[in-house]
Amino acid sequence: MESGGDRGSADLAVVTRGLTKRFAKVVAVDHLDLRVRRGELYGFLGPNGAGKSTTLRMLCGILEPSDGEGHVLGIDLRKNPERVKSAIGYMSQRFSLYDDLTVDENLTFYARVYMVPRGERAARIGRMVRLADLVGRERQLAGQLSGGYRQRLALACALVHTPALIFLDEPTAGVDPVSRRTFWALIRRLADEGTTILVTTHYMDEAELCDTLGFIYQGRLIATGSPARIKSEMFARPVVEIAADDPRAAAEALADWDAVEEVVRVGGRLRLIVAPGGPGAAGVREHLAARGLGVSLAAEVEPSVEDLFVSFVDRERKGRVREQLRALAESG
Amino acid sequence: MWSRLYGIIAKEFLQLWRDKLALTLALFVPVAMLFIFGWAINTDVKHVPTAVFDQSGSVEARTLLEAFVNSQYFDVRHWVGSHRELTELIDRGSAKVGVVIPPDFARQLARKSASIQVIVDASDPMVATSATNAAAALGADRSLALVTQTTQGLVLRGEAPPLDFRVRAWYNPDLVSAIFIVPGLVGALLLQTTITAMAVSVVREREKGTLEALIVSPIRRWELLLGKIIPNLMTAYGQMTMALLVAHFVFDVPIRGSLVLLYALSLVFMWGSLGIGILVSTASRTVPQAMQLAFLTFLPSIYLSGLLFPIEGMPKGAQYIAHVIPLTYFLRIVRGIVLKGIGIEYLWRELLPLLAFGAVVFTLSVLRFRKQLD
Numbered sequence: 001m002e003s004g005g006d007r008g009s010a011d012l013a014v015v016t017r018g019l020t021k022r023f024a025k026v027v028a029v030d031h032l033d034l035r036v037r038r039g040e041l042y043g044f045l046g047p048n049g050a051g052k053s054t055t056l057r058m059l060c061g062i063l064e065p066s067d068g069e070g071h072v073l074g075i076d077l078r079k080n081p082e083r084v085k086s087a088i089g090y091m092s093q094r095f096s097l098y099d100d101l102t103v104d105e106n107l108t109f110y111a112r113v114y115m116v117p118r119g120e121r122a123a124r125i126g127r128m129v130r131l132a133d134l135v136g137r138e139r140q141l142a143g144q145l146s147g148g149y150r151q152r153l154a155l156a157c158a159l160v161h162t163p164a165l166i167f168l169d170e171p172t173a174g175v176d177p178v179s180r181r182t183f184w185a186l187i188r189r190l191a192d193e194g195t196t197i198l199v200t201t202h203y204m205d206e207a208e209l210c211d212t213l214g215f216i217y218q219g220r221l222i223a224t225g226s227p228a229r230i231k232s233e234m235f236a237r238p239v240v241e242i243a244a245d246d247p248r249a250a251a252e253a254l255a256d257w258d259a260v261e262e263v264v265r266v267g268g269r270l271r272l273i274v275a276p277g278g279p280g281a282a283g284v285r286e287h288l289a290a291r292g293l294g295v296s297l298a299a300e301v302e303p304s305v306e307d308l309f310v311s312f313v314d315r316e317r318k319g320r321v322r323e324q325l326r327a328l329a330e331s332g
Numbered sequence: 333m334w335s336r337l338y339g340i341i342a343k344e345f346l347q348l349w350r351d352k353l354a355l356t357l358a359l360f361v362p363v364a365m366l367f368i369f370g371w372a373i374n375t376d377v378k379h380v381p382t383a384v385f386d387q388s389g390s391v392e393a394r395t396l397l398e399a400f401v402n403s404q405y406f407d408v409r410h411w412v413g414s415h416r417e418l419t420e421l422i423d424r425g426s427a428k429v430g431v432v433i434p435p436d437f438a439r440q441l442a443r444k445s446a447s448i449q450v451i452v453d454a455s456d457p458m459v460a461t462s463a464t465n466a467a468a469a470l471g472a473d474r475s476l477a478l479v480t481q482t483t484q485g486l487v488l489r490g491e492a493p494p495l496d497f498r499v500r501a502w503y504n505p506d507l508v509s510a511i512f513i514v515p516g517l518v519g520a521l522l523l524q525t526t527i528t529a530m531a532v533s534v535v536r537e538r539e540k541g542t543l544e545a546l547i548v549s550p551i552r553r554w555e556l557l558l559g560k561i562i563p564n565l566m567t568a569y570g571q572m573t574m575a576l577l578v579a580h581f582v583f584d585v586p587i588r589g590s591l592v593l594l595y596a597l598s599l600v601f602m603w604g605s606l607g608i609g610i611l612v613s614t615a616s617r618t619v620p621q622a623m624q625l626a627f628l629t630f631l632p633s634i635y636l637s638g639l640l641f642p643i644e645g646m647p648k649g650a651q652y653i654a655h656v657i658p659l660t661y662f663l664r665i666v667r668g669i670v671l672k673g674i675g676i677e678y679l680w681r682e683l684l685p686l687l688a689f690g691a692v693v694f695t696l697s698v699l700r701f702r703k704q705l706d
Contacts, residue, residue, distance in 0.1 A: 060548050062547055062548055082550060085548065085549060085550040086550040090545065090548040090549075092541060092544050092545065094540075094541030094544065095541065096540075096541050096542045096544055096545030097540075097542070098343065098347065098540075098542060099540070100346075100347050100350040100351060101343065101346060101347065101350070105343075105346060108339075109339055109342075109343045110545075110549075112335050112336060112338060112339025112342070113335075113336050113339050113340075113546070113549045113550070113551055114549065114550065115335050115336065115550065118335075141350075157545075
């Protein structure tokens with residue numbers, strides 16, 4: 001083992017410093033410093049094109065970083081990408097199952113691919129079948145399973161070599177709500193038993209089950225912390241949803257109001273991110289009523305992943321402008 | 333390492349076993365192809381209805397016509413008294429072939445420059461082809477026989493064959509027969525399987541998203557490729573064996589040369605076509621795309637390789653293309669081994685282009701495949 005090249009703290013499953021990936025002129029991942037503790041359920045959040053999948057691909061050892069360094073389970077990404085591949089598990093949103101093979105055959109295939117010793121294979125597969133609650137379905141074709149079962153089978157395939165770290169790329173996309181909950185209970189349990197899990201998601205209720213959240217935007221980590229800290233300290237803004245009689249006029253009136261940071265139209269309604277310490281639902285209603293605009297409904301709601309994003313991105317942008325102004329002032 | 337390779341190979345066979353349609357096609361297509369090509373060509377050509385306008389009424393003419401009938405290719409059904417009648421019969425379709433023997437046929441034969449006219453209805457190309465060929469072959473045969481006769485009786489004057497067959501056909505390619513076509517089909521089969529099945533097996537994984545999982549897994553690129561190639565080769569060899577069995581036992585195709593040599597040289601041929609298959613897979617996103625693209629690469633091989641039509645009869649441009657098509661060389665190898673029983677001492681000339689093609693195309697395809705996975 002090249003322990004000399006393998007650095008990284010013992011309690012960190014993933015650690016990157018200045019990890020960067022450039023494609024031609026585009027910087028997909030921009031000096032990313034990511035730290036995922038061992039045994040932690042880490043939610044990796046970001047809109048499409050933010051650099052999420054590029055980061056995941058680098059962490060899986062299939063994409064070479066342009067710059068910076070990274071260690072996964074203590075293995076250097078640059079020096080030993082092949083060892084990274086054997087050490088981790090990976091499940092994509094497409095589930096990567098062979099529909100024309102049975103549950104058992106899918107597991108056997110991945111067990112062979114991940115070099116599970118022959119003698120242990122049967123026991124391991126049996127354990128996975130129980131874990132994924134697929135007992136009695138071993139001989140069923142994967143293609144005949146419903147969404148939730150397929151999802152758990154895909155997870156079982158990713159876990160068949162008992163990796164210490166698994167990457168789950170939007171594992172609940174396109175799965176019904178009940179199966180989503182079952183699935184999250186399952187990965188929560190895995191994390192509690194010591195498996196490190198890095199998962200990407202778009203759902204706030206899922207994000208809240210994570211130990212730590214990391215928000216990535218334009219290839220940079222723009223916010224990180226526990227869900228509680230993110231929501232109460234970093235975000236700390238009321239979100240108000242209203243149904244206005246004249247949504248367009250209401251949106252215009254609210255956009256001019258300093259107490260409201262962001263107005264987003266969601267379906268027929270308006271969703272407002274109110275500045276910290278700003279008015280609640282009643283205050284918004286009064287403000288609009290004073291301008292002769294009727295509101296049939298106004299209520300404070302839980303912030304969504306998108307709300308958090310909009311707010312973080314906004315701050316990030318303002319921060320950059322401030323940085324540029326300061327640089328200008330210094331050079332002038 | 334062997335666990336990974338074995339895993340892929342076992343999985344590929346399981347998938348083939350599950351896909352009963354593909355499995356049936358893999359076994360049935362070779363046989364069907366042989367029957368379609370071999371059988372159609374065998375039966376359609378014999379017993380062509382023939383009309384004769386014998387203006388000479390001589391013994392020599394009668395002997396010639398007997399030879400026509402004995403060949404089984406022609407059935408003399410009509411005796412006519414004029415050109416007009418003959419034309420009418422052919423126009424009506426009652427006769428496919430018309431034979432016109434000149435009034436002074438016996439005298440012409442004696443002067444060793446006899447000529448008869450054979451008119452072939454070309455609207456049915458299969459019939460036309462075989463009738464034309466049969467007539468030409470008979471002409472050559474008879475002229476030899478007549479030469480022998482004349483040398484016994486008279487002093488031989490000059491070297492020209494005494495009988496000049498004037499075959500008038502509106503369609504005239506070269507000799508085609510089941511014996512000639514059937515071994516060639518073996519080459520076409522191998523090509524079909526190695527290109528289409530190889531491309532589809534890769535593209536299917538990409539479409540389903542399983543390729544993504546394989547890329548993230550510890551499987552090496554070469555293990556993935558080899559794991560796909562080995563089952564493909566085994567299928568192709570199975571089909572080839574099937575085709576050879578049918579060719580030999582149903583179509584009486586003799587197998588004169590070494591089967592070991594044939595199977596070994598087939599591997600060199602498939603090396604290149606597997607390369608095409610991999611290239612096709614890198615260029616397609618969906619299975620239907622891969623199939624169409626595979627078919628496109630398959631077409632020039634079928635039409636320009638000399639499988640159905642001889643290369644010598646093609647326009648110059650097509651001939652150039654024919655000589656960069658691997659099937660062209662492989663057909664010579666198959667026919668050489670199966671029909672002529674020749675060995676590597678003659679076939680190395682055909683082997684060299686196959687080796688060169690395989691080296692270039694396979695290397696290119698693997699490079700492209702690897703690049704695409706990164």
